[in-house]
Amino acid sequence: MVADSSWSPSMSAPESVSRRLVQHHKAMIGFLFGFFLVVGLYSTVSGQFGSTNTIAVLQSAPTAEHSDKNTTASSPGASMSSPPASAPKNSTQGAVHDVDNGQNVDATKKTGDQRLQDNVHGSDSINNKTSANFTVNLDNLQANRTDKSGQTVNTASDKQEEEIIRQELDLDGDTNERNTRHGAPRKPICDLSDPRYDVCDMSGDARAIGGPNRTVLYISGDAAGAEEGHEWAIRDQSRKHLEYINTVAVKSLSAAQAQAQSAPECTSRHAVPAVVFAMNGLTSNPWHDFSDVLIPLFITARGFDGGVQFLVTDIQPWFLDKYRLILANLSRHDIVDLDKESGSVRCHPRVIVGLRSHRDLGIDPARFPAGNKNYTMLDFRMYIRELFSLPPASVDIPYKEQSAAAAAEKQRKKPRLMLINRGRNRKFVNLPEIAAAAEAAGFETVVVEPRRDLKLEEFSRVVDSCDVLMGAHGAGLTNFFFLRTGAVMLQVVPWGHMERPSMEFYGVPAKEMRLRDVEYSITAEESTLYEKYGKDHPAVRDPESIHRQGWQLGMRYYWLEQDIRLNVTRFAPTLHQVLRTIRG
Ligand SMILES: *[C@@H]1O[C@H](CO)[C@@H](O)[C@H](O)[C@H]1NC(C)=O
Ligand SMILES: *[C@@H]1O[C@H](CO)[C@@H](O)[C@H](O)[C@H]1NC(C)=O
Ligand SMILES: *[C@@H]1O[C@H](CO)[C@@H](O)[C@H](O)[C@H]1NC(C)=O
Ligand SMILES: *[C@@H]1O[C@H](CO)[C@@H](O)[C@H](O)[C@H]1NC(C)=O
Ligand SMILES: *[C@@H]1O[C@H](CO)[C@@H](O)[C@H](O)[C@H]1NC(C)=O
Ligand SMILES: *[C@@H]1O[C@H](CO)[C@@H](O)[C@H](O)[C@H]1NC(C)=O
Ligand SMILES: *[C@@H]1O[C@H](CO)[C@@H](O)[C@H](O)[C@H]1NC(C)=O
Ligand SMILES: *[C@@H]1O[C@H](CO)[C@@H](O)[C@H](O)[C@H]1NC(C)=O
Numbered sequence: 001m002v003a004d005s006s007w008s009p010s011m012s013a014p015e016s017v018s019r020r021l022v023q024h025h026k027a028m029i030g031f032l033f034g035f036f037l038v039v040g041l042y043s044t045v046s047g048q049f050g051s052t053n054t055i056a057v058l059q060s061a062p063t064a065e066h067s068d069k070n071t072t073a074s075s076p077g078a079s080m081s082s083p084p085a086s087a088p089k090n091s092t093q094g095a096v097h098d099v100d101n102g103q104n105v106d107a108t109k110k111t112g113d114q115r116l117q118d119n120v121h122g123s124d125s126i127n128n129k130t131s132a133n134f135t136v137n138l139d140n141l142q143a144n145r146t147d148k149s150g151q152t153v154n155t156a157s158d159k160q161e162e163e164i165i166r167q168e169l170d171l172d173g174d175t176n177e178r179n180t181r182h183g184a185p186r187k188p189i190c191d192l193s194d195p196r197y198d199v200c201d202m203s204g205d206a207r208a209i210g211g212p213n214r215t216v217l218y219i220s221g222d223a224a225g226a227e228e229g230h231e232w233a234i235r236d237q238s239r240k241h242l243e244y245i246n247t248v249a250v251k252s253l254s255a256a257q258a259q260a261q262s263a264p265e266c267t268s269r270h271a272v273p274a275v276v277f278a279m280n281g282l283t284s285n286p287w288h289d290f291s292d293v294l295i296p297l298f299i300t301a302r303g304f305d306g307g308v309q310f311l312v313t314d315i316q317p318w319f320l321d322k323y324r325l326i327l328a329n330l331s332r333h334d335i336v337d338l339d340k341e342s343g344s345v346r347c348h349p350r351v352i353v354g355l356r357s358h359r360d361l362g363i364d365p366a367r368f369p370a371g372n373k374n375y376t377m378l379d380f381r382m383y384i385r386e387l388f389s390l391p392p393a394s395v396d397i398p399y400k401e402q403s404a405a406a407a408a409e410k411q412r413k414k415p416r417l418m419l420i421n422r423g424r425n426r427k428f429v430n431l432p433e434i435a436a437a438a439e440a441a442g443f444e445t446v447v448v449e450p451r452r453d454l455k456l457e458e459f460s461r462v463v464d465s466c467d468v469l470m471g472a473h474g475a476g477l478t479n480f481f482f483l484r485t486g487a488v489m490l491q492v493v494p495w496g497h498m499e500r501p502s503m504e505f506y507g508v509p510a511k512e513m514r515l516r517d518v519e520y521s522i523t524a525e526e527s528t529l530y531e532k533y534g535k536d537h538p539a540v541r542d543p544e545s546i547h548r549q550g551w552q553l554g555m556r557y558y559w560l561e562q563d564i565r566l567n568v569t570r571f572a573p574t575l576h577q578v579l580r581t582i583r584g
């Protein structure tokens, strides 16, 4: 390989700190939050998460695994969205997000659209991006605290969680110009113009050099290439500003330069295009798994119909395992751990470095290049369902699907509601009461305590068997990919003007995927902040004033600190509304 020091991706001090931090988190979180789904608690699940009145509790118990392998499985991001986050490798949970605008007009009846409108003005503070400060105080790593269960929790995981939240608060339109300064080459192989991602797309003589230096050479055949000698540092994921995504050096050389610099020769030649992307970052939080990697990978690579090879940097074994069905369909070729392939020079007819991304957990069909199929989020959900062998689009929601036959024998089942609880924050502290309220309203309830290392294949079938997926704003809701068309996502929006993120991260995608989107915004009294700080505290009385003081404070109170004590009396009409929708 060409040992040109200028090619090695530079890593600033903060970056390396962040990386160390992330690795540290992985270890800690993997250990502390490896959760297991235990079936039991209120009652046992009968048969196929059965019939009748059972409240099935899929509960998690901390795993006792300490091995490196197992710890890696849990990702850093996971910590934030407790439930989802906490689920390690083959975990089940999904997402993270939300808002409420202190007006608490009976929000329960509003559709997501209305709420979105309502919140446009009220949530500006959410968008007040104070300058990103990635500096991490290493001292925090030393300060452990003890959580309620008596487990020692390193505050580093909080930091990690903060980073995820910060990224999430950074709603679309990040205008950070960091990587757009490089001049504008005339025929660019690299496009640095998008606020979310950088991407280089090279056809011809492209050589991916394995090993720690992460370099892709592009040798332009023609003598007059405008970019010869250019070098780019590409963060090869869909978050170009995330410091702990290491960069890949992309260097363009003329044939003469390549010769003069003794550019490394191919050690292997491949007939298919390659996509180089990073698997670290905020992954392990299921929302980020999809928003940052899987959907961008779908956007970038689905058009190859499997005829593409993935060259992965910062490969994550848990990710490979958890999402193997998706990865194996997007590429029918072996996944290459590029960092480990020291000495290899892989030549592909086309190499794409980086992942295109349209928006948070979203796809904009208008942005596919001409001649490509313009996929939608609905296509994506159906694609995921197909890969997981779930019933096709023609099959109705479970309640309707079974009702014809069941009604005939007067065995009509109740609609099934999956109630996902979170692990660390935004928990339902009165979970049994909520489950009982759902039962009383006429649902069969499946309670999921996201702590278990459950196979996604298995869990996806449970989600598919439900008519309603209910949870507090958070990554657990990412399981909505496994719902059937017309099923309901019932999002409980925590206190603190969290409506906008709730809509943006879950409500909008749900609607795009033809799910029914229902939000229930809690009142201050339903937040544990109320009991903790009293009704006169600004965080309780005036969330706007909190948000005005910068994102950190809002994050602290509303994302990290509060839990939820649903007022089941107030919530009951929402349950009945959902029930009517399902029975429609
Ligand atoms: C990576 O780059 C550094 C500095 O550019 C160089 O010294 C080192 O030999 C390279 N490592 C490999 C494996 O090529
Ligand atoms: C990880 O967990 C699995 C079970 O989930 C266990 O068999 C294994 O010993 C653990 N360690 C490693 C390194 O996988
Ligand atoms: C980031 O925060 C640290 C400590 O809070 C501060 O010293 C530093 O100046 C900040 N950096 C930026 C770029 O705001
Ligand atoms: C924090 O926890 C880690 C891991 O359990 C431990 O190694 C470290 O000594 C603890 N630090 C403090 C200050 O307790
Ligand atoms: C991917 O899935 C689609 C169906 O969704 C199937 O037609 C295609 O053959 C699969 N490709 C691979 C490489 O498995
Ligand atoms: C997708 O492409 C088809 C045909 O090319 C077109 O009719 C349709 O309007 C496009 N949809 C979107 C959302 O761009
Ligand atoms: C979890 O993933 C590991 C590999 O990472 C696998 O060996 C194990 O069987 C999986 N466990 C479950 C419960 O899916
Ligand atoms: C954004 O936050 C900063 C610092 O918290 C504050 O000085 C500024 O006034 C805020 N801007 C808006 C529009 O709220």
Ligand SMILES: *[C@@H]1O[C@H](CO)[C@@H](O)[C@H](O)[C@H]1NC(C)=O
Pocket: 525, 567, 568, 569, 570
């Ligand atoms: C619960 O909600 C009902 C109906 O909105 C209300 O009358 C009641 O005061 C609430 N209970 C509490 C404890 O806030």
